[in-house]
Amino acid sequence: xxxxxxxxxxxxxxxxxxxxxxxxxxxxxxxxxxxxxxxxxxxxxxxxxxxxxxxxxxxxxxxxxxxxxxxxxxxxxxxxxxxxxxxxxxxxxxxxxxxxxxxxxxxxxxxxxx
Amino acid sequence: xxxxxxxxxxxxxxxxxxxxxxxxxxxxxxxxxxxxxxxxxxxxxxxxxxxxxxxxxxxxxxxxxxxxxxxxxxxxxxxxxxxxxxxxxxxxxxxxxxxxxxxxxxxxxxx
Numbered sequence: 765x766x767x768x769x770x771x772x773x774x775x776x777x778x779x780x781x782x783x784x785x786x787x788x789x790x791x792x793x794x795x796x797x798x799x800x801x802x803x804x805x806x807x808x809x810x811x812x813x814x815x816x817x818x819x820x821x822x823x824x825x826x827x828x829x830x831x832x833x834x835x836x837x838x839x840x841x842x843x844x845x846x847x848x849x850x851x852x853x854x855x856x857x858x859x860x861x862x863x864x865x866x867x868x869x870x871x872x873x874x875x876x877x878x
Numbered sequence: 879x880x881x882x883x884x885x886x887x888x889x890x891x892x893x894x895x896x897x898x899x900x901x902x903x904x905x906x907x908x909x910x911x912x913x914x915x916x917x918x919x920x921x922x923x924x925x926x927x928x929x930x931x932x933x934x935x936x937x938x939x940x941x942x943x944x945x946x947x948x949x950x951x952x953x954x955x956x957x958x959x960x961x962x963x964x965x966x967x968x969x970x971x972x973x974x975x976x977x978x979x980x981x982x983x984x985x986x987x988x989x
Binding site for chain 2: 797804805806808809812820855857866868869870872
């Protein structure tokens, strides 16, 4: 297992376009998380899945954002009608039931909206 | 009285010295606390965790101290090395694993 994979690593898009990011978690991890990180700040929670069920969404996640984990394995995060304020690093993480081990993060997808 | 370490956004230490990184947390109900290390261009990496019913936990070259009275967490790195240069975040975990991250501290190790 090579850890958590995210694709693409970088994305530049024009304002108003839709973008979709993919995350492949560690295979035996049943929990998957999306976070957003802007420069100089800690990651901010967006949403969380346990298997295929989306259990929690942050108030930060506007209607333009949607996440899925259709078969309880990989996940996608879509942003519709992107805005310049969406520019950030989008991090995916996965974890096992043992919360104390923390997350394993991917390297993130850096989104730039121009 | 007991002093509470201030959170500093940056910390510079000499190679071989010990480093202490501080963090204040907000939720008394958090049941785990975790320290992460983030290097440039990478996602945060788990370093060490501590349960809320503990005061201290040691790992390899790292020690985490938890003071619930003042809601303060610290990470001590012994014999700091250049490879320790990174941004360090504390995170509090409540419930099903959602973590709330604090402000990061950028550690620079001078040779």
